[in-house]
Structures are given as C-alpha cells and as structure tokens.
Amino acid sequence: MRSETAKIDGINMSWLEQGEGTPVVLVHGIPTSPALWRYVMPKLKNVRCLAFEMVGYGNSIEEADGRDISIAKQADYLVAWLAHLGIKRAVLAGHDLGGGVVQIAAVRHPSLCAGLFLTNAIGYDSWPIPSVKAMNALAPLVKHLPDTAGKQILRTLMYRGHDDSALAKEALDLHWQAYARHGGVASLIRQVEALDVNDTLAVAAALPQLKIPARIAWGVDDKFQKIAYGERFADDLNAPLHRINGGLHFTPEDHPDEIAEQISLLVKTVSENDLGSEAVY
Numbered sequence: 522m523r524s525e526t527a528k529i530d531g532i533n534m535s536w537l538e539q540g541e542g543t544p545v546v547l548v549h550g551i552p553t554s555p556a557l558w559r560y561v562m563p564k565l566k567n568v569r570c571l572a573f574e575m576v577g578y579g580n581s582i583e584e585a586d587g588r589d590i591s592i593a594k595q596a597d598y599l600v601a602w603l604a605h606l607g608i609k610r611a612v613l614a615g616h617d618l619g620g621g622v623v624q625i626a627a628v629r630h631p632s633l634c635a636g637l638f639l640t641n642a643i644g645y646d647s648w649p650i651p652s653v654k655a656m657n658a659l660a661p662l663v664k665h666l667p668d669t670a671g672k673q674i675l676r677t678l679m680y681r682g683h684d685d686s687a688l689a690k691e692a693l694d695l696h697w698q699a700y701a702r703h704g705g706v707a708s709l710i711r712q713v714e715a716l717d718v719n720d721t722l723a724v725a726a727a728l729p730q731l732k733i734p735a736r737i738a739w740g741v742d743d744k745f746q747k748i749a750y751g752e753r754f755a756d757d758l759n760a761p762l763h764r765i766n767g768g769l770h771f772t773p774e775d776h777p778d779e780i781a782e783q784i785s786l787l788v789k790t791v792s793e794n795d796l797g798s799e800a801v802y
Contacts, residue, residue, distance in 0.1 A: 550617020554579025740768025
C-alpha cells in the first residue's frame, strides 16, 4: 500500500493505492481519512484499490482553505481525480460522508460507476447526526476550544461508533493526528460547517434509476446511520443488504473481513456483467 499525491486543478490531492485490475475506489467520511480502509485494502485481491482522500480531510486539511468542501463538491473533486488518473470506469465504495460522495458521483456520471457499494453511509435525510448539528450550531465557540477538547469530541464519536473498544482507541489516535497537525478542532468545525443535507436529497430520487450492480453492508446497531437507511438503499438500488449483527458505525475498521468480502462480491458481479462487452476502465 503506497501513498500518492498529485496536483489536480490546483489542488494537492492524495490517496492510498495498491494492486492491479478493476479499479475500486474507496471514500471515507468524517472524522476519518483513507486510513479508514487500512484493514480492508489488503483483503481486496486482483483489483486496483484506490482510497481517495476528500479535499480538506486527513493530510489534505489545508487544501480546504478558500475552497468548497461540501459533499456535492467532493464528488466533483473525485471525478476530476479519476480523470487525471485516466480511469474511465470504477467500482465506487463509500462509508459515512464518502457514501454520499459516491452516490452523487454515480448519479451525475452513471457511465463512470461500474458498481456502487455503501456501508453505513449518509443519504436521504439521515444526516447530519444530532451531535454534528450541535457542533455546527456552536461552531463560533467550539472552533476556539483547545486541542484536548477537540480530541475529546473525536473520542466520543469513535467510542460510540466502534463495537471494538481497542479499535476505537487505535482509530482515535490515528485519525486525530491529522487534526493535531493542521489546526486542531477548528479544522473539524470547518468540515462540519460544509455539511448540507440537500446534497443527498438532490440525488435521492435518481438512485432507483441507476440500474447498476450494487451492494449494501450495514452495522445493524449503528446509532449514527440507522439500519432503516441501509434497507432503503437496498430497496432503491435493488441491492443485497448484508447485515453486520452487533456492528456499529465504523464498519471498515471493526469488520474489514465482511466489508472486503462484500466489495469482492460486487466486483465479481461487475466482472460477470462485463463478459463479452467492451467495458473500458
């Protein structure tokens, strides 16, 4: 697994990459980075796996300065990045906010999306969650809190969102590093202030029209993105729903085997559908 960076449309964009084959693009959410997929990527075989870093997140936090980092705009950044890499078609996979990004990209550019995978993703009117709404409402105060308070905010999210407490601690230490290096809690608030539920509401009605292979995997006990939304995605996308019993929100970290298996099944379906066609990736 290697880290890559390229300047695209004046923006330093970063990603993790490994392997060769059908491109599989993984998109993280908040408050994480491509490292969210660190245990999933090694389990994906015979594919070109690329974990995209949203602009203004992770090591790219400073790229948010003066830029729109909404979910809708992240879809534009994602498409521009794929064009830079010469990727014409890919399986798009997203968690949390990343799920919103790939939905929007798929609706806007259906020929780009060979298959769609969602795990505990935002969508419809499922977000922002109450704690994030509270942070947004109190943003003028919260952005000036010391780093110790900012890390405590992340700690609460991580421990509520992981069903494995050891992984919650590991994730907290890992994902807080980028905030600690780049503006602390103020950077987190800048991300929160860019969130707009209208970004996913705008594409919701188009999801049933996509007619592409899709799969859904969901932590059943997630208090952030409820299982009812996973069921709705499954219905709208005519997709199998894999329920992770006892799973909470951060499924790629807590349950990488199941997530990798479901992505691999989607890739298999895409490959079978492509037999005899002239699909170009």
